[in-house]
Amino acid sequence: MAWWDDAAEAAGSAIGWVGDGVEAVVDIATETAEEVTETVTEVAIDVLDGARDGAAAVSPALGGVANVVLGVVKGGVQATQETFAIVFDTVRNAGSLVNAVLHFDLAGIIADLGNIAINVGQAVVLVVRVGTGAYFGAAVSDYFARDDSLGVIRALVIDEFGTPEGESILRRLGWGTTHFGFPIVASASIMVADSNSFPFVELHDDDDHTLDLYAMAGLLSLNGFQIARERTRVVRVDDDGNDMWYLPIHRYAIRSFLDSGGTNMRIRAYAMEPAATGKAMRTARKKFKKLCIDIGWDTPFNFATFQAFNAQPCTNLREFDFFPGRTFEAGRWFATNTPREGRLEEDGSPLCIGVFGFADDKHGLVTGRRIKRGLDGCGPDDASDACITTIDRSRKDFMSLDSDGDGVDDLKDDRTGCGCTWRDTYPPYFSRIVLAHELGHYFGLAHAGHDGVHNIMFSKAENETFGKGSWRLWLHGDPNFVEEDVEHAWRFIVKQMPHVLRAL
Ligand SMILES: [Zn+2]
Structure with a gap:
């Protein structure tokens, strides 16, 4: 053992606990403050959204007025909440920086300085967006977009189920009331070794x-x-x-x-700190509102540090380095190690597992989804039935059961489970989006057609960094689902998950 190892350990034992104490106190204080502002904001926005949907249900004209008036108020609420969020996050990163310094952890110091630089960038963007009216523009245009989305969803449901049953499903989704949305109970589990x-x-x-x-x-x-x-x-x-x-x-x-x-x-x-898990869950819930899908988590993400999240045992290297790009094996793993076995009745309750990492450096992976848009002759915006994402539930959906080509199926048609896995990529500013992205795949969305980092479904490997609609970065400040995603997700839902809608 080298002398500097001993020196570092001696220093670590003497000073390190001070740093741990500082970080723990700062974390709890900022998490509490953030929880309060997030909760107050969420209640305020729910009230505004409810009033808007209610007004739109009365008449399109009243809905239009509500879109503008309530949209401006919502923009103000969001700008206030995001100001607080940036302040709290900067304080948290400063606490983490102090801890890294007291542990002589140079890599940690650089990582924390990087996070603080991102906070400064966020603050500059926030000032520009408030000054140029982007917050208000975003909220108002989102409300008008919601009217269009509701129309698209209505047409898709009636088209698929016919009028009597379609109307009944729409009613159960909240059509004509102060809230329309597809209720989903999702579950998050964190890998534990x-x-x-x-x-x-x-x-x-x-x-x-x-x-x-x-x-x-x-x-x-x-x-x-x-x-x-x-x-x-x-x-x-x-x-x-x-x-x-x-x-x-x-x-x-x-x-x-x-x-x-x-x-x-x-x-x-x-595999990840509770705060990282909670942030990913909260972000997914917020972002999915645009798709008119209400993600409800079976474990609350509030005060994440004090939550006991579901645990998924990690017992070997294969699980630690989660299945490089081999989705059949990942599907088999879900079926043997989790309660998800690809059964129809599981479709409405996605299981998302926070993993330690991926051997091929992926950020996340969806299993049980055969995505077709952008592949095999399907254009990025192709809305034909042949290009809708399908669900793979067993081995035969992935490959031929006839392994030696003699015309006789020699492989067993083993079940494969559906679900998402994601890891906590650095920086946290990016990683909070990954879970929402994987759930987007779960609901049938593809990377194709998502040029531009303003898209949640953007993929660095497959998309251009900037594409049509990049001005939305100014409007919304961070990645979102777009109007086309609402249509593609609901086309997938009515075609591949009709049983979930019928069971509502
Ligand atoms: Zn993806």
């Missing part, structure tokens, strides 16, 4: 440095210099199997754990 069943020491010590336990615990790592690391969390576990969340884990603890071959204590690693 436990030293009782996961080979931490082996993977930390192998030649590839498959994992870096110091970095995973948010500590200075001398094994590598990783700025863009996920917000994973490592805790010690007591004899009863409970997390010792009150006991910050330090370099010396990790080192002695590794030196003992993983026998002197029990630890657990979480």
Whole structure:
């Protein structure tokens, strides 16, 4: 062991706990403040949205007036909330920076400075958007777009189900009331690796440095210099199997754990901090309102730090490095390891799993969806039935069951589950969108036709960075679903999930 390792550990044990304390206090204070402003804003916006839908249900003319008047008010509410959000996030990043400094964690310092630079950029954009009226323009135009979207959805539902049944479904979705939306109960699970069943020491010590336990615990790592690391969390576990969340884990603890071959204590690693999970869930819920889909989570995301999110065991490297681009294997994994087996009745309750990472550096993955637009002769805006995303539920949907081509099916038609996985990519400004993006795929959306980073369904690998509608970046300030997404998602819902609508 080199002398600087010992020096770093001595310093870490003496000063590190001060940094942990500072960060913990700042995190709790900013999370509480943010929770209050988010909740107040959400209630205010629900009231405004309800009044708008109610006015539009009375007459189109009254709806038009409501779109303008209530839209301007909503724009003001959103600008106020976002101002607070940027302030709180900057304070939180400053607390994290202090902690990184006290841990001599240079990679962490650079990452936190990067986050603070993003906050400054957000503040500049906010001032420009308020000064040029973008907030008010966005809210008013979103309200007019909602009228169009409701018309499109109505036509698709009546077309598919006929008038009597279609009207009945629309009524159950809230047509003509103060709220229209498709209620979905989604579930989020976070991968957890436990030293009782996961080979931490082996993977930390192998030649590839498959994992870096110091970095995973948010500590200075001398094994590598990783700025863009996920917000994973490592805790010690007591004899009863409970997390010792009150006991910050330090370099010396990790080192002695590794030196003992993983026998002197029990630890657990979480794929992401609760705050990161909560932010992703809240963002998905907010963004899906545009699609007229109400994402309700089975675990609340409020005060995320104090929530016990569902846990998904991670017991081997295959799960730790989640299935590189091989969606059949990922589908099989869902069917064998989670309650999702590709059954019809599961379609309305997506399961999203927060993973440690992807071997091919993906940010997220949807399984059980065969996306066709932009592929196999389907144009990006093709609305024909042949180009609607389909659901893969078992092996035969992925491949031929006749593996040797002798005309006899020799493979078993194993079930495959549907769901989403995502990881906490750096920076958090980007990663909060990933879960909404994967759920977008779950509801049939493709990357094709989404040139421009103003789209939630944008993919760096497949789309141009700027495309038609890039002015929306000024209007909305961050990525959103667009009007075409409403039509494509609902075309998918009526064609592939009619049983979910009928069961409402
Ligand atoms: Zn994607």
